[in-house]
Amino acid sequence: MRRGSAPGAAAAPGQDARPRGRSEQAELEPTPTRDRILDTALQLFTEKGFDATTLQEIADRLGFTKAAIYYHFRSKEDILMALHLRMHQLGVASLERMAEGPVTLEVWESLLSSLLDEMMAQRPLFLMHERNQAVLERIHRDNHEAQHEDLQARLREILSDPSISLRDRVRMSCSLGAVFGVLFIGGEALGPKSEELAPLLRDAIHDLLAR
Numbered sequence: 001m002r003r004g005s006a007p008g009a010a011a012a013p014g015q016d017a018r019p020r021g022r023s024e025q026a027e028l029e030p031t032p033t034r035d036r037i038l039d040t041a042l043q044l045f046t047e048k049g050f051d052a053t054t055l056q057e058i059a060d061r062l063g064f065t066k067a068a069i070y071y072h073f074r075s076k077e078d079i080l081m082a083l084h085l086r087m088h089q090l091g092v093a094s095l096e097r098m099a100e101g102p103v104t105l106e107v108w109e110s111l112l113s114s115l116l117d118e119m120m121a122q123r124p125l126f127l128m129h130e131r132n133q134a135v136l137e138r139i140h141r142d143n144h145e146a147q148h149e150d151l152q153a154r155l156r157e158i159l160s161d162p163s164i165s166l167r168d169r170v171r172m173s174c175s176l177g178a179v180f181g182v183l184f185i186g187g188e189a190l191g192p193k194s195e196e197l198a199p200l201l202r203d204a205i206h207d208l209l210a211r
Contacts, residue, residue, distance in 0.1 A: 034072045036062060038086070041079045046128040050080055050135045080132070081139055087125050090118045095154050103158055105209045108172050112179060112205055119183055120198045126183040175208040 031039070040061050044053040055076055059066050073079045097111055119126070129136060155176070159169050182201050 033068070037064075037069060037072055038079065038082055041076075042083055042124055042128055045080065045083070045132055046124060050076070050132045077139055080136065083125060083128065084136060084139070086122065087129065090115065090122060095158075103161065103164060103172075105168050105171065105211070108175070109205060109209050112175055113202060116179060116198060116201060116205070119179065120195075123183070171209050175205045178204050178208060 037058065041053070041058050044057060044061065048057075053076070055066055055069055058079075059069050062068075073082070101107075159173055161169070164172075178201065182197065
């Protein structure tokens, strides 16, 4: 840290000394290099496909050398796995919240609604996944099966909870399938932008969970 830049230091003449809000501060902070690499790779893997994209193309689009890419990732496969892990992180927080107390249809709908907002904001990840299924399945199987099984086990635990009626568990399963069906199976076929799809999918989830 440079001298004089410690928290609480007086602002330089002409500098705005007002405290900045979190969102305003985030806009001023540069995106970390690792995230810039991932974002650029996501675009290229979606546009061209994983196999047709080279590390050199990723570096060129960023204005980097390949050495700069290798500093953060050992291979193109590592970049793809990091993007895949972004998808898994979308569901982790919601599953953890479900463990905090009894899961009712109302709680499930609220959590799915929050999950839907996260997933729609990251819809490009699902489009990339759809266009690179074969290589993702191979990498997922070789390097990521344990974590995937853990997430599935946590979902199965919730959906097999005998304190929740079978009727409600069937509706919970169907509503979860609706979310992933739209994102993974529907994908580009549904066409509209995320802001158009989200309310329609939210309505479908509500209908599936209606008593």
